[in-house]
Amino acid sequence: MELDRRACLQAGLAAAALPVLRVIPVQATGTFVHEIAPGVFVHRGQHAVFSPENAGDISNPGFIVGSDAVAVIDTGGSPVVGRNLKQAIEAVTSRPVRYVINTHMHPDHVFGNAAFATDGVVFAGHHKLERGLTARADRYLAINSVLLGPRVFEGTKIIAPSLNFDGTGTLDLGSRKLELTAHPTAHTDNDLSVKDTTTGTVFMGDLLFVEHIPTIDGSIKGWLALLDRVAQDPPVRVVPGHGPPALTWADAATPLHRYLSTVATDVRALIKQGKTLSEATETAGQSEKDAWVLFEEYHKRNVTAAFAELEWE
Numbered sequence: 001m002e003l004d005r006r007a008c009l010q011a012g013l014a015a016a017a018l019p020v021l022r023v024i025p026v027q028a029t030g031t032f033v034h035e036i037a038p039g040v041f042v043h044r045g046q047h048a049v050f051s052p053e054n055a056g057d058i059s060n061p062g063f064i065v066g067s068d069a070v071a072v073i074d075t076g077g078s079p080v081v082g083r084n085l086k087q088a089i090e091a092v093t094s095r096p097v098r099y100v101i102n103t104h105m106h107p108d109h110v111f112g113n114a115a116f117a118t119d120g121v122v123f124a125g126h127h128k129l130e131r132g133l134t135a136r137a138d139r140y141l142a143i144n145s146v147l148l149g150p151r152v153f154e155g156t157k158i159i160a161p162s163l164n165f166d167g168t169g170t171l172d173l174g175s176r177k178l179e180l181t182a183h184p185t186a187h188t189d190n191d192l193s194v195k196d197t198t199t200g201t202v203f204m205g206d207l208l209f210v211e212h213i214p215t216i217d218g219s220i221k222g223w224l225a226l227l228d229r230v231a232q233d234p235p236v237r238v239v240p241g242h243g244p245p246a247l248t249w250a251d252a253a254t255p256l257h258r259y260l261s262t263v264a265t266d267v268r269a270l271i272k273q274g275k276t277l278s279e280a281t282e283t284a285g286q287s288e289k290d291a292w293v294l295f296e297e298y299h300k301r302n303v304t305a306a307f308a309e310l311e312w313e
Helices: 002-010 079-092 129-148 220-231 249-272 277-283 286-291 295-310
Strands: 022-025 032-037 040-042 062-065 070-073 097-101 122-126 163-165 168-172 177-182 192-196 201-209 237-242
Touching: 032 079, 032 237, 040 079, 062 079, 070 079, 122 129, 163 177, 201 220, 201 249, 220 249, 220 295, 237 249, 249 277, 249 286, 249 295, 277 295, 286 295
Parallel strands: 070 097, 097 122, 122 163, 201 237
Antiparallel strands: 022 032, 032 040, 040 062, 062 070, 168 177, 177 192, 192 201
């Protein structure tokens, strides 16, 4: 147990400001969740692409325990991950799961939903989440069934939210309120953050990537604007969609802002020089190569998305 705590701290937790209070093992898999603040738990996913070996366990789902009920924030990339998360919840509390909140539409955050699809559980998200899931449902299911393989993928289904947020709203878990904020287009067009008002912890979903290279599926300009807005009144602690279970805002946001700014600056310069998209993907943002895991897998896509947006400024 102590070795697990030490490894987690070395991976990037700010120990003095953000103590890890407990580690809950999941016996079936050896995975665990970290209690990053009283009643707030996070599972750290791997830095990887979907595969049968990792069962789609590549993002950071978590849960918050109130006096009456539990809210789950994201569920991982497969029913396997969802079931492991459910097992971790049962190891912590007998209180029922009342809400499953999805921070956005990407499969690594929603494909564990099926593990929680029981009577009495309300699925919540951004008001544009259902539209995004519906538009890509066939594609997501087809691609990821191949990536994960039939054993892991079995039972996967798209579950749209029945509770939708446009702007800011509140959920009550009993002596504990969550503030949900639907954001303008940034990482995607359906990004939602979840603030635990008791501890000041904010689950940012993929509005924050740490160590893992960010992926742009929305607007690079919108994402940079969001980071600037949040920096005006930063949270006590944040949970990124990928990376360590919890960090300070500055530790999480500074490298991300630098990467996005570098890509935007380089792409704008190349467009001004009359360079093509193909040329831009080979040179823009290359100074960031050694700073991120999975750079080769996702960086050129980011440059492509940035180029398509910025060439019409």
